[in-house]
Amino acid sequence: MSRMLRWPFRVSLGLAVLLAACSPAGTTPSPISPPTVTVTVAAPAPLPSPFTPASHPPTLTPTPPRPTSAPTPTPPPQEARSILYGDFEIKMIPSSQESDKTDIYVKNLKTGELEVSLTLSDVHISHYHNSEYHNKSLYVIRRIGYDGYPDDEWTDELWRYDTRDKSETKLYSAQGLDFRLTPDEKYVALQHDQKLVFVDALGNLVQEFTLDQLGSHKDTSYPLTPQLNLLKWSDEGNEFWGATNSGPAPRTFYRIEVALWQATVYDISELTIPCEYDLNPNTGKLVYTGLWPFLKEG
Secondary structure, three states, rough: EEEEOOOOOOOOEEEEEEEEOOOOEOOOOEEEEOOOOOEOOOOOOOOOOOOOOOOOOOOOOOOOOOOOOOOOOOOOOOOOEEEOOOOOEEEEEOOOOOOEEEEEEEEOOOOOOOEEEEEOOEEEOOOOEEOOOOOOOEEEEEOOOOOOOOOOOEEEEEEEEEEOOOEEEEEEEEHHHHOEOOOOEEHHHHOOOEEEEEOOOOOOEEEEEEEHHOOOOOOOOOOOEEEEEEEEOOOOOOOEEEEEEOOOOOOEEEEEEOOOEEEEEEEEEOOOOOOOEEOOOHHHHHHEOOOOOOOOEE
């Protein structure tokens, strides 16, 4: 259910938006269910002098035909990355020995301890949010079967690597996968194919929402198809926040209450929020450069 939010005053420094205070009625979804080949003939070798007829005609050796298909392209090389996640630094370095392998290191920035050191294949290093680290477990997106072609012969997989018992678990797979994990690892929010999906710690489906349930607004000035995006879990893991975008700016924010799996949608299409902003998932306050209105339910 969408509600229009209004503001009574503006200041020129920034914006703090209190969304959590709004409590419009939620929307509860139903649980799941040839090329031409050219042959070039080489010229015969010069005849000897004086001319002596050969017992056999000269042998003509044609040039081999060009290949009829391009070779399989090699995916572009990935660059090393360093990601700060809370009190930890996650380093991903492409292996110098095998092109499909990545060396991963997780360092505790408070203690200086190296907590994780492992090598994995098919790590999706270039993904903007390819990993998280919680309670001695590393969560990583791997892109399987990608060969450089813009085709459908690949998939993304979310894996958990537990350093305590050395277990490896594939939690989910889909093309174009994105994820966020609760601090206690109880639930994973996933986005793909314009759907928001929640699974438990074993990868079992718990609930899902469609774009229509989370991004409906009647703004005709943005003809682009809305895109579903993930933002953050609250510290207690009882609420999840996300947004829908038409272009760079968010058009709606949505909040999922885990206890009831209920969705509340906030229409912010009139605010023209830029692409740089920050939402506090515990208080529902939104900050971005420009103005500081105080929003309340209309």
